[in-house]
Amino acid sequence: MRSDKKFFGKSSSLPVDKFFLNVLYDKEYGYYNKKEPFSSNGDYITAPKISFLFSDIIAIWLISTWENFGKPKHFNIVELGPGDGSLTKNILKVFKNFPNFNNSKKIFLYEISSFLTKVQKKKLKNNKVKWIKDFNEIKKGPVIFFGNEFFDAIPIKQFKRENGLLLEKYFFFDKNFRIYEKFKKANKRDAQNIKNFKSLNNLKFIEYPKLGLKELKKIVKKVSILKGGILLIDYGYLKPNNQNTLQSVFKHKKNNIFKNLGDADITSHVNFRLIEEFLKNNKFYVKNIITQKEFLERMGILHRAEILSKKMKFIEQSDLYLRLKRLLSPNLMGRLFKVILAFNHKTKDYFGFK
Numbered sequence: 001m002r003s004d005k006k007f008f009g010k011s012s013s014l015p016v017d018k019f020f021l022n023v024l025y026d027k028e029y030g031y032y033n034k035k036e037p038f039s040s041n042g043d044y045i046t047a048p049k050i051s052f053l054f055s056d057i058i059a060i061w062l063i064s065t066w067e068n069f070g071k072p073k074h075f076n077i078v079e080l081g082p083g084d085g086s087l088t089k090n091i092l093k094v095f096k097n098f099p100n101f102n103n104s105k106k107i108f109l110y111e112i113s114s115f116l117t118k119v120q121k122k123k124l125k126n127n128k129v130k131w132i133k134d135f136n137e138i139k140k141g142p143v144i145f146f147g148n149e150f151f152d153a154i155p156i157k158q159f160k161r162e163n164g165l166l167l168e169k170y171f172f173f174d175k176n177f178r179i180y181e182k183f184k185k186a187n188k189r190d191a192q193n194i195k196n197f198k199s200l201n202n203l204k205f206i207e208y209p210k211l212g213l214k215e216l217k218k219i220v221k222k223v224s225i226l227k228g229g230i231l232l233i234d235y236g237y238l239k240p241n242n243q244n245t246l247q248s249v250f251k252h253k254k255n256n257i258f259k260n261l262g263d264a265d266i267t268s269h270v271n272f273r274l275i276e277e278f279l280k281n282n283k284f285y286v287k288n289i290i291t292q293k294e295f296l297e298r299m300g301i302l303h304r305a306e307i308l309s310k311k312m313k314f315i316e317q318s319d320l321y322l323r324l325k326r327l328l329s330p331n332l333m334g335r336l337f338k339v340i341l342a343f344n345h346k347t348k349d350y351f352g353f354k
Helices: 003-008 016-025 052-068 086-095 099-104 114-123 188-195 210-226 272-281 292-298 301-309 314-328
Strands: 013-015 075-080 105-110 129-132 143-148 157-162 165-173 179-185 205-208 228-237 247-250 253-255 265-267 337-343
Touching: 003 016, 003 165, 013 016, 016 157, 016 165, 016 210, 016 265, 052 086, 052 099, 052 143, 052 292, 052 301, 052 314, 075 210, 086 105, 086 114, 099 105, 114 129, 143 210, 157 188, 165 188, 188 205, 210 228, 210 272, 228 272, 272 337, 292 301, 292 314, 292 337, 301 314
Parallel strands: 075 105, 075 143, 105 129, 143 228
Antiparallel strands: 013 165, 157 165, 157 205, 165 179, 228 337, 247 253, 247 265
């Protein structure tokens, strides 16, 4: 029997989000619980590993936000889906140069993968960070939640409208050990939730991040109590266009989503208009969504690179700017990646946002 059956459990069919949740996060066979994907030897590479300048900018943004909040004695930072811990390790180095801030900040890492938690703890040993699975452990505010490529890794549901009906996509495992897709009538609660979002109206094909919005609801609840904000950076779009954005990557190359299950990464593009609408519905202020290029350049990444490059050898300068190009180029990560900031704090001005 083909081993892919293990991702279905006792069922012969699962909706898209439940199936890929098993593929990515099953405790024994799941992708994120058996390998470290973030490197040139893995399946993909994230911004903190492309260039330390990315982490430097995030650190500077967090410090400036603390200052805008009036330099509170308790300032909580929660990294969502910390990967291999590279970003937290890098920002901690920057924080040491700002002793008042460093004494005020508390860092929490929100990670559901036990395997990646071990990777992070190994990288961050001797640093004062706390791993959490429940936001109730954060007692005093304000709090800033930060996620880089967090939402794209949370499986989505897929639907289509046909003859006045909303149908949900399921994956089936047949007697010939093949996986195929089929649509079934959507349940009433999902249909009503989708109907409530203006950004999903009039679409014939819908990607709905039910699990992602469930996570976002928990974040919103904590920020609503303690005050603060949410800063998310991810690849995605502003205008839904009936597209199927599910994609798989294996060893830095595109992969058929049904091949190498458990050994390949599977993600989807983030619908930023939907995230924005959800946050506004929860009475949060949302800054204009901007590209990663706009955010990093407004934060002074080019100026910082120029200062650092003066002390470098030519080969080091070349490497620095090649990595920077990958972060900023519109044809690479610069335009595809978007940045959204939502907050419920009295402070309305944030570095990098107009």
